[in-house]
Amino acid sequence: MEVESVDPGTDPLRSIPKSPVVVLMIGMAGSGKSTFMHRMVVRLQSKQKKVYTVNLDPAVRNLAYPVNIDIRDTVNYKEVMKHFGLGPNGGIMTALNLFATKFDQVLSILGRRAESLDYVLIDTPGQIEVFNWSASGQIVCDALAVSYPTLVCYVVDTARCVKPVTFMSNMLYACSILYKTKLPFIIAFNKIDVIPHDFLKEWMEDFEKLGDALSRETSYVASLARSMSLAMEEFYSNLRSVGVSAVTGAGCEDFEKAMVEACKEFEESYVPFLLEQRRDLEAKRRAAVEEQVKSFERGLDRAKRGHQELESEDVLQLEEDVRNFSIGEHEMD
Numbered sequence: 001m002e003v004e005s006v007d008p009g010t011d012p013l014r015s016i017p018k019s020p021v022v023v024l025m026i027g028m029a030g031s032g033k034s035t036f037m038h039r040m041v042v043r044l045q046s047k048q049k050k051v052y053t054v055n056l057d058p059a060v061r062n063l064a065y066p067v068n069i070d071i072r073d074t075v076n077y078k079e080v081m082k083h084f085g086l087g088p089n090g091g092i093m094t095a096l097n098l099f100a101t102k103f104d105q106v107l108s109i110l111g112r113r114a115e116s117l118d119y120v121l122i123d124t125p126g127q128i129e130v131f132n133w134s135a136s137g138q139i140v141c142d143a144l145a146v147s148y149p150t151l152v153c154y155v156v157d158t159a160r161c162v163k164p165v166t167f168m169s170n171m172l173y174a175c176s177i178l179y180k181t182k183l184p185f186i187i188a189f190n191k192i193d194v195i196p197h198d199f200l201k202e203w204m205e206d207f208e209k210l211g212d213a214l215s216r217e218t219s220y221v222a223s224l225a226r227s228m229s230l231a232m233e234e235f236y237s238n239l240r241s242v243g244v245s246a247v248t249g250a251g252c253e254d255f256e257k258a259m260v261e262a263c264k265e266f267e268e269s270y271v272p273f274l275l276e277q278r279r280d281l282e283a284k285r286r287a288a289v290e291e292q293v294k295s296f297e298r299g300l301d302r303a304k305r306g307h308q309e310l311e312s313e314d315v316l317q318l319e320e321d322v323r324n325f326s327i328g329e330h331e332m333d
């Protein structure tokens with residue numbers, strides 16, 4: 001398996017255009033990422049914006065929105081699980097890592113489309129750690145951020161944050177994503193049709209209020225969360241949050257305003273950093289891709305040794321599929 005050379009059309013050192021704006025949707029399973037993507041696609045299209053969508057979740061069954069690039073068209077994660085002897089999370093992670101080794105193909109497709117696009121919305125797996133802490137997440141984020149204004153939207157299920165301890169753990173996740181990606185960040189407190197998010201804003205703006213709520217809980221985790229709540233104030237000051245409902249569309253206007261602000265932040269804070277770091281980032285990304293290719297080869301060797309009882313054509317077919325897949329697109333409307 002060879003690492004592909006970069007298409008000149010996607011030269012990572014060219015200047016970063018103002019559009020399309022890339023939004024990475026990250027959030028726990030069931031938080032509403034796909035539904036929110038659908039809502040934003042419909043909303044933006046109704047304003048004559050050109051929206052392009054990418055699905056990076058190999059295990060999702062149904063998508064609410066029309067998808068242009070779909071990881072499920074490339075590697076079959078169930079086959080990957082079977083042949084590499086992995087569980088569901090390992091299968092998703094390996095499929096995503098494999099996809100990331102060919103992410104230059106996505107950049108080429110976007111490069112050809114970019115001039116006519118306003119937004120690229122990217123859906124990620126609900127197993128946040130699979131994206132955030134794997135090589136693939138790093139490869140995808142770095143590749144996009146050196147090419148287009150790139151933002152993170154962290155989708156949170158507001159109803160699942162009613163307990164202050166759960167809210168705090170959700171915020172710690174958000175914190176780890178912000179510090180890992182370093183990209184402009186918007187928290188979308190989703191499902192405000194079920195429960196308004198005002199109490200969460202209060203907890204973010206006044207750590208004493210969160211402390212009060214936590215003092216009603218007696219667990220060890222609550223006292224840990226209490227001692228962390230002050231430290232989190234600094235983190236909250238680095239992000240913007242809005243309440244939305246993917247189902248009713250409430251709050252979407254605020255979300256659009258937050259995207260405009262986040263783009264400004266990208267331009268003012270991130271682009272200067274990129275201008276200094278781009279060569280290093282690109283070298284790091286290519287090294288990460290090469291490492292993934294090697295790790296894939298090692299995995300295949302192990303799989304072959306472990307599957308001596310299986311039909312060798314089976315293993316060869318999988319090897320062929322995962323080595324030589326190419327990334328295509330579904331036409332836009």
Ligand SMILES: Nc1nc2c(ncn2[C@@H]2O[C@H](COP(=O)(O)OP(=O)(O)OP(=O)(O)O)[C@@H](O)[C@H]2O)c(=O)[nH]1
Nearest residue numbers: 028029030031032033034035125126191245246247
């Ligand atoms: N009431 C309400 N339900 C919502 C909202 N957004 C999503 N849902 C529901 O929440 C459930 C999960 O939504 P999805 O969009 O599939 O969530 P996801 O984050 O993409 O989930 P994974 O694909 O598992 O990562 C579905 O039943 C949605 O209909 C919302 O704003 N309000």
